[in-house]
Amino acid sequence: MAISKEIFDGPCFIGSIDQGTTSSRFVIFDVTGKPIASHQEEFRQLHPHSGWHEHDPEELVTSVERCIEYATRVFIEKGHAVSDIKTVGITNQRETTILWDAKSGRALHNAIAWPDTRTVALVRELKARQGSDRLRGLCGLPLSTYPSAVKLVWLLRNDDNVREAYEAGRIVFGTVDSWLLYKLNGSGSRNVHVTDSTNASRTMFMNLESVKYDEGLLAFFELDRTKIKLPEIVPSSHAKAFGSMSSGPLKDVPITGCLGDQSSALVGQCGFEPGEAKNTYGTGCFLLYNVGEKPVISSHGLLATIAYDFGGDRKPVYALEGSVAVAGSGVGFLKNNLKFIDQASDIGDVASSVEDSGGVVFVTAFSGLFAPYWIDDARGTIFGITQHTQRGHIARATLEATCFQTKAILDAMAKDSGHALSELAVDGGMSNSDLCMQTQADIIGIPVDRPAMRETTSLGAAIAAGFATGIWTSYDELKDINGTDRTVFQPKISEETRRMMFKTWERAVQMSKGWTDVKDDEEDRQQ
Helix, strand or coil: CCEECCCCCEECEEEEECCCCCEEEEEECCCCCEEEEEEEEEECEEECCCCEEEEEEHHHHHHHHHHHHHHHHHHHHHCCHHHHHHEEEECCCCCEEEECCCCHHHHHECECCCCCCHHHHHHHHCCCCCCCHHHHHHHHCCCCCCCCCHHHHHHHHHHHHHHHHHHHCCCEEEEHHHHHHHEEEEEHHHHCCCEEEHCCCCCCCCEECCCCCCHHHHCCCCCCCEECCCEEEECCCCCCCCCCCCCCCCCCEEEEEEEHHHHHHHCCCCCCCCCCCCEEEEEEEEEEEEEEEECCCCCCCHHHHHHHHCCCCEEEEEEEEEEEEHHHHHHHHHHHHHCCCCCCCHHHHHCCCCCCCCEEEEEEEEEECCCCCCCCCCCCCCCCCCCCHHHHHHHHHHHHHHHHHHHHHHHHHHHCCEEECCEEEEECCHHCHHHHHHHHHHHCCCCCCECCCHHHHHHHHHHHHHHHCCCCCHHHHHHHCCCCCCCEEEECCHHHHHHHHHHHHHHHHHCCCCCCCHHHHHHHHHC
């Protein structure tokens, strides 16, 4: 039965655009957080050279538009009216960098995706630059291949079209949220150029305290504000700033929410209290820990970021974050590169064919290791192979790699915050695997709590949009959303077994270092 809110006439639903690293989706929720209709579509992953990872910016937009069209069609077939969809929220892959021409509105280069490692040499150069030691204290992020800033600098140095547009003052910078909002609003006809504070906090351009662009950060990266257009930073929940749909079945429906994907998952898990955390197992794996209304700068390898910012009289809420570069993409590697499995969902069956990993450890450092290690020159390395090793051992070791890195992040968070987590809320594709979640509980030694409805990232964007339009006005109204039929995985192994497993993992991490250097990367790229 359709559920109404008093501020609207008739039934009330919220659309959520979820633009991820490997696919886009559109989910239509009712006000209880139940998904009513959805559509998902994958798009191409472009790897022109080893370590490079790109997307076609136009393909991102068309995939979103098709998802909206097909999901809306299903929604109508279920007896609802398009007019029942009162607002739309957006959540997106973060850090991925897109540049476009202010006059033509066309992208100047493929989007450089967040896992891309072409900037390894540039990062080392920037780390040696005077003032680099101050950056983390200003923006919460360490210098690495991860943030948008280094991708932009690389493009300015290496692409003639980008450089020409910059010198002419025509270049427009944005992360995926900004690009989608620009295009969905009709490009130049409305010229909406904004970003929300969660996405802006991933660029290395925004001061974490002031939530504004920092002239010192921009100067460090040698950017001239008169030559590049940066998006206006606005709260994640806003009634006007994000514009409205300019075409398609949802024409004129307002866009009122925008969150980076990991922030959106924390909101979708209703992690509104300091000390609450979630872990999302997607292409990568991202653990966010709510630290409240003041940022905590990590001294143990974690990122400081904005968790969410609902505007009005509410202050931004901050989080500590641990980022694992490879999670679901490790399963994809077994499927696409090694042909171990036909479908990603088969990983559980293959891993369950053996009792344990048989001593195999797989450090899935395809693009180096992220938090809390930050080892740029690590590469994917499998240890412990014997004549006894089977597919199942490697499959299980692939799942364990994500679980071990999650433990390393939790240990670092406990040191930074002074509090050890008592339970971990999870979501994302890999969380569908009971084996993976049981393994996670065993390795971290605390319960793992999985919701029945796992589209929490999409739900977070819907919640942000709903706050801006008055569908919800307080966090208390959301306490029952997605709270039923949750599965809790309890740890089943001894503390001694857990300790020995993690000690072996840490040894493997140290042995995975130094497999590449800047010269190797440059020679590989030229070939």
